[in-house]
Amino acid sequence: MSFINYSAREISCKIVYYGPGLCGKxxxxxxxxKKISPDSKGKMISLATETERTLFFxxxxxxxxxxxxxKVRFHLYTVPxxxxxxxxxxxxxxxxxxxxxxxxxxxxxxxxxxxxMENLIxxxxxxxxxxxxxxxxxxxxxxxxxxxxxxxxxxxxxNPRKVPAYDAVAPTGEGVFETLKHxxxxxxxxxxxxx
Amino acid sequence: xxxxxxVLFEEDSRxxxxxxxxxxxxxxxxxxxxxDKDGQLISSMGETGDIDTTSLxxxxxxxxxxxxxxxxxxxxxxxxILFHEGEKDNIxxxxxxxxxxxxxxxxxxxxxxxxxxxxxxxxxxxxxxxDNLAKKIEKSNAQEGGQSPFQEITEEDIESxxx
Ligand SMILES: Nc1nc2c(ncn2[C@@H]2O[C@H](COP(=O)(O)OP(=O)(O)OP(=O)(O)O)[C@@H](O)[C@H]2O)c(=O)[nH]1
Ligand SMILES: [Mg+2]
Numbered sequence: 001m002s003f004i005n006y007s008a009r010e011i012s013c014k015i016v017y018y019g020p021g022l023c024g025k026x027x028x029x030x031x032x033x034k035k036i037s038p039d040s041k042g043k044m045i046s047l048a049t050e051t052e053r054t055l056f057f058x059x060x061x062x063x064x065x066x067x068x069x070x071k072v073r074f075h076l077y078t079v080p081x082x083x084x085x086x087x088x089x090x091x092x093x094x095x096x097x098x099x100x101x102x103x104x105x106x107x108x109x110x111x112x113x114x115x116x117m118e119n120l121i122x123x124x125x126x127x128x129x130x131x132x133x134x135x136x137x138x139x140x141x142x143x144x145x146x147x148x149x150x151x152x153x154x155x156x157x158x159n160p161r162k163v164p165a166y167d168a169v170a171p172t173g174e175g176v177f178e179t180l181k182h183x184x185x186x187x188x189x190x191x192x193x194x195x
Numbered sequence: 196x197x198x199x200x201x202v203l204f205e206e207d208s209r210x211x212x213x214x215x216x217x218x219x220x221x222x223x224x225x226x227x228x229x230x231d232k233d234g235q236l237i238s239s240m241g242e243t244g245d246i247d248t249t250s251l252x253x254x255x256x257x258x259x260x261x262x263x264x265x266x267x268x269x270x271x272x273x274x275x276i277l278f279h280e281g282e283k284d285n286i287x288x289x290x291x292x293x294x295x296x297x298x299x300x301x302x303x304x305x306x307x308x309x310x311x312x313x314x315x316x317x318x319x320x321x322x323x324x325x326d327n328l329a330k331k332i333e334k335s336n337a338q339e340g341g342q343s344p345f346q347e348i349t350e351e352d353i354e355s356x357x358x
Contacts, residue, residue, distance in 0.1 A: 001200035001201060001233055002200035002201075003200055003201045003202075003203070003231055003233070003235040003237075004200060004201070004202045004203065005203045005208065005237075006202070006203060006204045006205055006208070007203060007204070007205040007207075007208030007209070008208070011345075012235045014233055014234070014235075042247065042249045042250065043247055043249075043250050045250050045253065045254065047257075056257060056261070057257060059234075059250070059253045059254075061249045061250075061253070064356040064357065065355065065356045067345075067348055067352045067353070067355075067356065068344040068345065068347065068348065068352070069344065070344060070345075072356060075234060075235065075253065087264050088261070088264075090264075091257070091260040091261060091263075091264055092260075094232070094233055094256075094260060095231075095232070095233030095234070097200075177357070181357050184353070184356070184357075185350075185353050188345075188348060188353050189348075189353075191200075191345050191348075192345045192346060192348045194200075195344075195345045195346050
């Protein structure tokens, strides 16, 4: 959950990248890390296997600037997408303020996308969250691949609520900041509403 | 939203800093810090200079979350204390109520016995601060909206964050 510190004049929010294995969650964070100026970011931590699959989480703290005299921090996390890491995935959702669902656009990953989406809804529920009420955007990643499904089809399958959805090619950065920016905006608007 | 986020006011912050400072001195520890269970750093005291406390906070919360998950699988409620022993530095981690985690880093200038004793006292004191805080927030929610600085946020404010 967001943390408002009146003494340090800081506010921190937690954003989680969710999605099936190999859909590009870690690549999103790596791109953000690469592009953001050193004074706005902390160290990126990746708890990964020898083969660079996320084992527990990736973590990237950002301090982008100030709003109304408060320093705004975003803590970005990715979950491990592989099915058998479900217990860890659930833990990362603790205290989440906003979710980015990264879908893999490849036709052969459609089942994996759907399964991960259901898993997200179920795991959020266990923390008492409802995806429908949470700041939430979707990213259709791997748009560069020839076997990518059309955005319309992806929307039909994964986005019945028509939340904001962005096309992306994470390794080149296409769509990466657009996605983050949108969810960050939703998170801050939510804070405003709650206050 | 179900859970309200953590809100820390100046006087609570002062109380927490004071308690941590006392703990760090009396326990002869290197660093003592307090982390929110969601992974955000609340306060740190001691030789924090070359330590990346933001990362440490996130990993501490992950560690507590993971052992909490293990406890559940075993039918335990939770493991309220964790201890990691290194060649030079050791880490003592303990839960403070439902909300926070106290982490003490120490070397051979102190001892596990001393750390345990001092931590126990500080955990009680810190838990009281959080209880108080919870009550205070409940009360202010019951009154009216309060005067949060975020009521007047505009789209432009948010845009400006991303330059
Ligand atoms: N062609 C292409 N490859 C991508 C894209 N995004 C990610 N990849 C590649 O896909 C592979 C997996 O990416 P990761 O970011 O590690 O995937 P992940 O979602 O973190 O996977 P887990 O950690 O297992 O959950 C890497 O080799 C990336 O380079 C994309 O948009 N296009
Ligand atoms: Mg990953």
